[in-house]
Amino acid sequence: MIFRSKVIASRRLTPSSHMIRVERAEGFRYEPVQFCGLELATPSGVEEYPMSLASSPTQAYLEFGARLSGSPWKRAFAGLVPGDEVEIDGAYGHFILDADRDAVFVAGGIGITPLKGMARYLLDTRSDRRSVLVDSNQSEEEIAYRAELAEMEGRNPRFRVIHTLTREPESSGWTGRRGRIDGALLDEAAEGLTDPMYYLCGRGALVADAGGLLAARGVRPDRISFEVFRGYH
Numbered sequence: 001m002i003f004r005s006k007v008i009a010s011r012r013l014t015p016s017s018h019m020i021r022v023e024r025a026e027g028f029r030y031e032p033v034q035f036c037g038l039e040l041a042t043p044s045g046v047e048e049y050p051m052s053l054a055s056s057p058t059q060a061y062l063e064f065g066a067r068l069s070g071s072p073w074k075r076a077f078a079g080l081v082p083g084d085e086v087e088i089d090g091a092y093g094h095f096i097l098d099a100d101r102d103a104v105f106v107a108g109g110i111g112i113t114p115l116k117g118m119a120r121y122l123l124d125t126r127s128d129r130r131s132v133l134v135d136s137n138q139s140e141e142e143i144a145y146r147a148e149l150a151e152m153e154g155r156n157p158r159f160r161v162i163h164t165l166t167r168e169p170e171s172s173g174w175t176g177r178r179g180r181i182d183g184a185l186l187d188e189a190a191e192g193l194t195d196p197m198y199y200l201c202g203r204g205a206l207v208a209d210a211g212g213l214l215a216a217r218g219v220r221p222d223r224i225s226f227e228v229f230r231g232y233h
Helices: 072-078 109-124 146-155 183-190 204-216
Strands: 002-014 017-023 035-042 045-052 061-067 085-092 103-108 131-137 159-165 197-202 224-228
Touching: 002 061, 017 072, 017 085, 035 061, 035 072, 045 061, 045 072, 045 085, 045 109, 061 072, 061 109, 103 109, 103 183, 103 204, 109 131, 109 146, 109 159, 109 197, 131 183, 146 159, 159 183, 183 204, 197 204, 204 224
Parallel strands: 103 131, 103 197, 131 159, 197 224
Antiparallel strands: 002 017, 002 085, 017 061, 035 045, 035 085
């Protein structure tokens, strides 16, 4: 399905990331959570870029979040304002929540976007499945959607969020976890869950490392789903 849609919200998520919400076309359906082609007018011409949805099919709008850079597309994305039009092509992809199983979500940076949509879907459908999000970022100010994740955690007693920071200054006021995602953290996330599915999303290195840790723990390949965010252009 290809359609034109108006931007209804646009704001900075963190110092290095931005989000937009757009109107959802009547009849547009997607699974939690696929991706779309998002076509924007840039100074270099019209360009389409694949973007994971950060919203849930239960919501009336479509949401996208991106890490910023100096590319024409990213500059155009960050410059969108309510009322601007974009073209959406989709939805596509097989990185989809199995709503019948417990889940461990493993996110790196802006890789949180589809996992947030999955967590929102579990909340909105009042699922009895349990889920844990392990969210890795470089610093506290780079935690995207922090308030929304906290809101979902507060409303869903079967959902838990674990943040870990890899480059937060020791002198800061951060009292949470520090360091890269390791086997012990993944073990903690899965504790109490029943044969969970693991959903990994972020840069290639994070996805590969987390996948290797899970394999070393005997997690079967059919219990690991992943999406790699490539070419942060």
